[in-house]
Amino acid sequence: MMKLIGWCFVLLCWMNVAQAANIQEANFDNGARLVVEEDHSAPVAMVQVWLKVGGRDELPGKTGLAHVFEHMMFKGSDALKPGQYSKTIAAMGGNDNAFTSHDFTAYFETVPAAKVDQVLGMEAERFAHLSLGKKEFSKEIRVIMEERRMRTDDDPNSHMFEELSAAALRLHPYRNPVIGWMQDLKRLNIEDVRAFYKKHYVARNVTVVVVGDVDFKHVKASVAKTFGAMPDVKVLPRFNPKEPEPLGAKRVNVNLPAKAPIVAITLPVPVWEPGKNDKQAAALAVATYILAGGRSALLQQRVVDEQRKAFAVSAGYDPFGMGLDLWYAYGMLGVKQSTADFETALWAVLNQMGEKPVTKHQLQTAKRNMVASQVFAQDSLYLRAKLMGRLETVGIGAKHIDDWLKAIQAVTASDVQHVVKQFLRPERATTGLLIPKSEVKS
Amino acid sequence: MIRLIVLVWMALTIQTAQAVPVIQTATLDNGLRVLLIEAHNVPMVAMQLSLPAGSRFDAKHKAGSAAMLAAMLSDHTAKHDQKSWADWLDFEALHLGMGASRDTLNMSLTVVKASLPEGLDALSEALLQPGWNPERFKILQEDSVASAIKSQESPNVLAAQATASLLYGQSGYGHVSSGTAKSLKDIRLQDLKALYREQIKPQGSVLAVSGDIRMRELLPMLNQRLSVWKGKPIYAALSVSPVHAKKVQIKYVALPTSQALVQFSRIGIARSDKNFFPLFVMNHYLGGGGFGSILMEEVREKRGLVYGVYSYFIPLAGQGPFVITLQTRASQAEKSATVVRNVMKSLVAGEIDPKRLQATKDNLMGGFAQRMDSNRERVGLMAMIGFYQMPLNYLQRWTEQVDSVTVADIKKMAKNYLQPNDWNMVQVGPVKE
Numbered sequence: 001m002m003k004l005i006g007w008c009f010v011l012l013c014w015m016n017v018a019q020a021a022n023i024q025e026a027n028f029d030n031g032a033r034l035v036v037e038e039d040h041s042a043p044v045a046m047v048q049v050w051l052k053v054g055g056r057d058e059l060p061g062k063t064g065l066a067h068v069f070e071h072m073m074f075k076g077s078d079a080l081k082p083g084q085y086s087k088t089i090a091a092m093g094g095n096d097n098a099f100t101s102h103d104f105t106a107y108f109e110t111v112p113a114a115k116v117d118q119v120l121g122m123e124a125e126r127f128a129h130l131s132l133g134k135k136e137f138s139k140e141i142r143v144i145m146e147e148r149r150m151r152t153d154d155d156p157n158s159h160m161f162e163e164l165s166a167a168a169l170r171l172h173p174y175r176n177p178v179i180g181w182m183q184d185l186k187r188l189n190i191e192d193v194r195a196f197y198k199k200h201y202v203a204r205n206v207t208v209v210v211v212g213d214v215d216f217k218h219v220k221a222s223v224a225k226t227f228g229a230m231p232d233v234k235v236l237p238r239f240n241p242k243e244p245e246p247l248g249a250k251r252v253n254v255n256l257p258a259k260a261p262i263v264a265i266t267l268p269v270p271v272w273e274p275g276k277n278d279k280q281a282a283a284l285a286v287a288t289y290i291l292a293g294g295r296s297a298l299l300q301q302r303v304v305d306e307q308r309k310a311f312a313v314s315a316g317y318d319p320f321g322m323g324l325d326l327w328y329a330y331g332m333l334g335v336k337q338s339t340a341d342f343e344t345a346l347w348a349v350l351n352q353m354g355e356k357p358v359t360k361h362q363l364q365t366a367k368r369n370m371v372a373s374q375v376f377a378q379d380s381l382y383l384r385a386k387l388m389g390r391l392e393t394v395g396i397g398a399k400h401i402d403d404w405l406k407a408i409q410a411v412t413a414s415d416v417q418h419v420v421k422q423f424l425r426p427e428r429a430t431t432g433l434l435i436p437k438s439e440v441k442s
Numbered sequence: 443m444i445r446l447i448v449l450v451w452m453a454l455t456i457q458t459a460q461a462v463p464v465i466q467t468a469t470l471d472n473g474l475r476v477l478l479i480e481a482h483n484v485p486m487v488a489m490q491l492s493l494p495a496g497s498r499f500d501a502k503h504k505a506g507s508a509a510m511l512a513a514m515l516s517d518h519t520a521k522h523d524q525k526s527w528a529d530w531l532d533f534e535a536l537h538l539g540m541g542a543s544r545d546t547l548n549m550s551l552t553v554v555k556a557s558l559p560e561g562l563d564a565l566s567e568a569l570l571q572p573g574w575n576p577e578r579f580k581i582l583q584e585d586s587v588a589s590a591i592k593s594q595e596s597p598n599v600l601a602a603q604a605t606a607s608l609l610y611g612q613s614g615y616g617h618v619s620s621g622t623a624k625s626l627k628d629i630r631l632q633d634l635k636a637l638y639r640e641q642i643k644p645q646g647s648v649l650a651v652s653g654d655i656r657m658r659e660l661l662p663m664l665n666q667r668l669s670v671w672k673g674k675p676i677y678a679a680l681s682v683s684p685v686h687a688k689k690v691q692i693k694y695v696a697l698p699t700s701q702a703l704v705q706f707s708r709i710g711i712a713r714s715d716k717n718f719f720p721l722f723v724m725n726h727y728l729g730g731g732g733f734g735s736i737l738m739e740e741v742r743e744k745r746g747l748v749y750g751v752y753s754y755f756i757p758l759a760g761q762g763p764f765v766i767t768l769q770t771r772a773s774q775a776e777k778s779a780t781v782v783r784n785v786m787k788s789l790v791a792g793e794i795d796p797k798r799l800q801a802t803k804d805n806l807m808g809g810f811a812q813r814m815d816s817n818r819e820r821v822g823l824m825a826m827i828g829f830y831q832m833p834l835n836y837l838q839r840w841t842e843q844v845d846s847v848t849v850a851d852i853k854k855m856a857k858n859y860l861q862p863n864d865w866n867m868v869q870v871g872p873v874k875e
Contacts, residue, residue, distance in 0.1 A: 041483035042815045074733070083743055086733040091801050093808010095732070110812050139746035146701070147749040150769050154699035156595055257698040260592045295528035305524070305581065311588035334588035365532045372535035375554050378484045379816045 023388065023398050024216040028228035031204030031235075035388050035398050036219055037211045039381065045212030046381040047119050048108040049127070049227075050389040052207075053200040055102040056173035056239050056322070064144065064180015065188060065196050067100040068137075071144060072193065073107060075136040078129035082136055085126060089119070102174055103322050104393040110381070113213035117222045120208070124226035127201060137190045145186075148179045156258040156434055164432030165326060167252040168266045171241040174326055202233040207392040211385040240323045243268055250430040258436040263310075263339045264330035265346065265429045269419075272319040272407075274400045281319045282407035283415035284327070284423070288317040289366040290358055290416070291329070291349070296365065299329065302349050309337055309345040319404070322394050327424070339433055347426055354421035357413035370408050462837050463814060465824060466657050470665060472672050473645035477824040478660060479652045481817060485555040487653035488817040491565070492825045494679035495547035495641035497621075498614030498759075504629050506586065506621020508542035511634045513582050515549070516540040520571040524578055534560045538568065542619045545679075545759045546829060547642070550821075555654045559663060566667040572638060579631050590623040597703040597870040600695045601767070604868040605707045608691055609763055614682070644671050646679035648828030652820035679829065682760030685709055690863065695870040702775035702871030703767065706782065708864050710755035710764035713830040718757060719843040720851040721859065727802045727852065728789065728860070729753030729766055734805055736789075736798070740781050741768060747778045759830070764859065772872045779867065786865075789856035794849050806844045 026034040058065045076082040089096040094111035109119050152158045162177050169175035180188075206227050210219050246268070272281035291298050292315035299313045310331030318325045329350075331342045377383045388398040466478045500507040516538065518524040531538055537552040538561075549569065553561035593599045602618050610616035617625070651660060687709055711721060722730075729737035729752050741751045748770045756762035770778045814820045814837070827836050 039483065041481070042811055044811050044815050083733065083739070087801065090731065090734040090805040091808070093805055093810070093812075095809065095812070110809075112808055112811065142746040143742060143749055146747070146770060149699075149701045149771065150749055154597065154701050257595075259594045260588065294532040296525070296532045301525065301528075304585070308581075308584075311585040311592075332588075332592060334584070335591060337588075361529075361533065365529075368535045369532060372537075372554055375484065375486055376537075376552060379486065379488075379818065381815065 023401075025399070026220045026223070028203070028224060030228065030230055030232040031206075032223070032227040032230065033207040033392065034220060034223045035207060035209045035392060036214065036216045037384060037388065038214060038216060039211060040213050043113050043213050044110060044381065045113040045116050045210060045214050046108065046110050046385045047116060047123070048106055048209040048385045048389050049123050050207040050209060050393045051105045051200070052205040052235075052238065052393050054100060054104045055176060055178040057200060058173075058176070061184060062188065062192055062196075063176045063184045064178075065192060066105055067178055067180065068141070068144065068188065068193055069105060069197070069201075070098040070100045071140045072132060072137065073098065073126055073130065075140060076131040076133065077126040078131070079125050080122070082131075085122060088122065092118070094119070100178055102178055104390065106386075106389055108382070108385070116210065116214055116219065120219075120222050120226050124230070127206070127227070128230055130197060130201070132190065132194050132197060134190045137193060141185060141188060144179070145182065148182060148185065152177065152179065153182070156254075156256040157262055159256055160254040160262060160432050160434040161264065163252050163254050164264055164266055164430060167250055167432070168326060168430035169243055169268065172243040172268070172323055173239060174321075174324070200235075202235060203227055203230040204233060204235045207389060209385045209389040209392070211381045211388070238322070243324055246428045246430075249427050251433070252430065253433045253435055255435050255437045258434055260335055261333045261339055261436060262330055262434040263333065263342050263346075264328060264432045265343075266326045266328040266432070267424060267428045267430070268324045269317065269327040269423045271321040271323065271325050272396065272404065274396055274403055278403070278407040279410065279415055280419055282404070282411045283419040284317050285319050285370070286363065286366045286408060286411045287353065287416045287420050287424075288315055288327070289370060290362050291315045291353070293366065294369055298349055298353075298362075299346070303331065303342070303345045307345050309342045310334075311337075313346075320390055320394055320396060343431065350420060350424045354417060354424065357417045360413070363411070363413055363416070367408055367411070371405060374405060462840075463820065465827070465834055465837065467834060468657060468661055470644065470661075471669060473674065474664075474668060474671070475648045475828050476657075476661070476664065477648065477650045477828045478655070478657050479820045479824060480654075480656060481652055481820070482654050484817070485654050486553065486817065487555055487558050487561070487651065487655050488552045488821050489550065489565075489649060489651040490821045490825045491549040491569070491647065491649045492546040492829045493548070493642055493647045494545070494675050494677065495542070495637055496545040497542050497617065497619035498544050498682070499637060499641055499677065500614075500617070500621070501633050501636075502612070503625060504621075504633055505617035505625035506590075506619070507629050507633050507637055508547050509620050510582065510586060510626070510629055511637050512540040512542045512547050513586070514574070514579060514634055515568050515572055515638075517578055517582060518573040518575055519567045520573050521567060523573070523575070531564055534564075536561045536564050538564050540568070544615055544619060544756075544762070548825070552818075558655065562663055562667055569642070570668075570671055574631060574635065576631060579634075583626060583629065586621070587623050587626045590621060590626055593620070597697055597699060597701070597769070600697060600870045601703050601705040601868050604693050604695055604870070605705055605763065605765065605866065608688070608693060608866045608868065609707055609709055610685065611688060613685070615685075615758070615760065615762070640676040643673040643675045644668070645674035648825055650821045650824035650828055652817040652824065680714075680759045680831065682712075682758075685761050690866055692867045693869070694873065695868065696873040697870050699871050700771060701769045702772040702869050703769045704775055704779050704782075705868045705870075706766040706865040707868070708764050708859070708866065709761050710859070711757050712759065712761050713757040713826075713832070715757065717855065720847050720855045721755065723799075723802060723806065723844060723847040724852045724855040724859070725753055725755055726806055727794075727799060728785070731802060731805055734801060736785055737766070737782060740785055741778055745781065747774050747781070751778075751782070766865075775869060775871065783862045786860040786862045789852075790860050792853045792856075794852050794856070796849050799849055799852060803844055803847065807841050810841055
């Protein structure tokens with residue numbers, strides 16, 4: 001009976017989540033793309049402009065360059081004075097912002113639906129005619145350094161994770177921080193910025209995503225006149241080197257002023273390539289959910305509640321990266337908890353998962369929650385647009401959203417066991433320790 | 443012409459009416475108020491139960507009691523031990539969460555529509571059948587203490603603690619809701635039981651619901667599960683003794699960072715204050731509106747001193763805090779603080795730009811629909827409206843209240859609230875030479 005109810009639940013949610021059917025797309029001759037999902041429940045729209053450019057497209061010594069644009073795009077264009085972009089969006093009752101990762105840069109606005117045309121026009125104008133003045137850049141690069149100080153340099157935990165990623169990978173660009181190394185930020189100049197702009201800010205790298213109270217045909221005509229009308233500039237394939245397989249365990253100790261230690265492990269694992277490794281990627285996602293999702297998460301139960309080796313524990317896998325993902329798990333330790341004991345306990349859980357299949361109950365719980373999370377994500381225009389934009393930009397395609405849920409549904413206990421045994425092994429791991437350094441008294 | 447105006451007016455009203463969802467209300471026999479906004483676009487239901495048991499009710503020297511009570515109620519029940527409780531909630535995909543803010547202890551539930559009955563079973567079991575397991579209390583307490591120690595790495599946490607103490611001393615708002623390592627260690631299980639016994643009552647509490655459900659379906663489900671819950675709290679939800687303003691102070695907190703966090707603070711207003719809207723618009727003009735705000739323009743855009751600078755005030759049952767905060771390289775802290783003080787002085791002197799004020803209001807009014815375009819946001823708004831006993835047409839009247847704020851109102855608010863000498867300052871970072 002339980003099983004029957006379980007399936008009804010999953011199927012019921014499944015029908016409600018299926019999103020691909022509502023996605024409408026258009027391609028323009030110059031390579032720009034448009035993806036729209038109409039939702040007429042509130043008179044608002046989310047406009048996101050996604051670019052196939054991010055930290056991975058930077059040359060050595062020029063880290064942080066992709067993220068510089070997240071700032072410079074608000075510093076004026078032919079038609080708009082510095083700051084005027086945001087002011088205009090604000091005056092229409094909108095919010096605007098941007099985010100940058102290794103794989104993409106995205107600019108987004110939430111606006112009253114009636115303003116979508118105007119926003120698209122402004123986005124296209126600044127995209128094609130950015131000012132990139134020397135004076136604005138010299139001010140903005142200082143703001144970026146403050147951002148780095150705040151987010152990384154003064155946060156011992158982020159700082160440790162930055163060192164850990166750098167130690168874990170040899171070739172893959174995920175080894176560099178998106179915000180850039182401080183040493184590089186200090187040397188970037190406006191010529192670097194202009195060259196990067198010329199190379200990457202072209203129509204072929206653009207996907208426009210609109211979710212909300214809009215009409216697809218209307219938006220399509222609007223994008224045709226803006227992003228669709230830009231020159232067709234060829235782009236080169238993106239930098240995506242094959243990371244060599246780890247040859248043994250690595251460790252990095254980070255000594256920083258801190259109040260308590262953190263231990264993290266990270267391992268390179270495959271990302272999802274639709275039709276090629278559905279089972280593998282979905283099994284990694286399910287395994288990670290069983291380890292770290294919800295209240296009954298295995299790591300929480302074993303390592304925190306039963307064995308008391310940490311006060312908090314987490315793990316994460318991102319199936320939508322490019323080339324690989326750095327799978328991670330970490331524990332936050334109390335002052336008296338031992339890092340060695342934590343590592344032993346963590347690996348015992350992972351090893352056991354590789355030796356013994358998870359229970360049907362665990363498997364079913366994971367699947368139900370992963371489907372339910374998709375339902376809850378439908379509640380946010382921002383999250384819906386973000387998922388579509390991301391899938392487009394990394395080369396998966398927004399239309400494959402439903403295939404991911406199907407792949408999750410198909411995962412078996414033995415699939416989970418197999419991927420854990422294959423990938424989550426100590427000899428493939430890089431371990432990072434944040435070791436509290438006694439505070440320097442001034 | 444008149445006809446045209448009427449038509450335009452009607453069009454505007456209709457547009458606004460469409461954008462503002464209607465709040466339905468009901469009161470259960472036990473006195474619990476229920477607020478609902480229907481939204482049938484996603485097959486889910488979200489809710490929040492706000493109870494008058496926030497951290498302002500923490501026993502003396504036991505800061506963090508309300509947060510610990512929330513952790514305990516959420517962790518297990520009399521019927522389910524921690525493991526079976528976690529297994530059941532996860533198996534049914536019931537997202538049940540709890541936490542404490544200054545005034546309220548909040549229980550939240552998010553479920554797919556089909557699991558609403560199980561979700562309400564879980565919520566009522568957590569609420570009405572606490573387990574009080576001493577072993578689990580010990581574990582949760584140890585982990586909270588460890589977390590509080592770890593949090594001392596964060597300049598934001600250190601600043602929040604110092605600011606709360608400067609503004610409110612030993613009174614209810616004088617500590618952060620999560621408590622400190624020391625105060626958490628001193629909490630005993632009976633402290634939590636006392637808080638539960640005194641304050642976890644239906645009268646004065648509010649259940650805000652948004653999602654794919656109708657009131658006539660919801661009420662029988664609630665009555666069936668919550669009718670045994672009865673009574674009113676010892677301390678009424680909204681009764682707070684008035685705050686006595688303390689001497690303004692400057693305080694330095696040492697932390698080995700490259701930046702300094704500078705936080706200005708003063709006492710703000712209660713939720714019931716008639717000046718809420720003028721102050722709200724003034725704050726948006728000052729530093730609450732992101733890139734549209736004057737502080738962001740002066741400190742970041744013009745001078746490149748910070749990544750962010752913000753101002754906010756938190757209207758509570760009593761007078762909540764009003765805060766301005768920024769982070770900058772330690773050597774620039776003084777310069778940045780001076781820019782902030784100069785902005786305050788200019789507003790006090792009446793230098794209000796009518797165009798900027800209009801832009802501020804346009805931003806707020808145009809963005810109103812976005813403040814409630816998800817179930818999570820609607821639930822938060824309704825819980826606030828219900829708990830603080832705001833009028834039910836609060837959302838309908840919101841836009842006109844913002845629109846009616848004038849330059850004269852802003853001048854008055856600036857004069858009353860932005861005198862630099864009335865503000866405390868906390869600086870967290872490298873110790874001053």
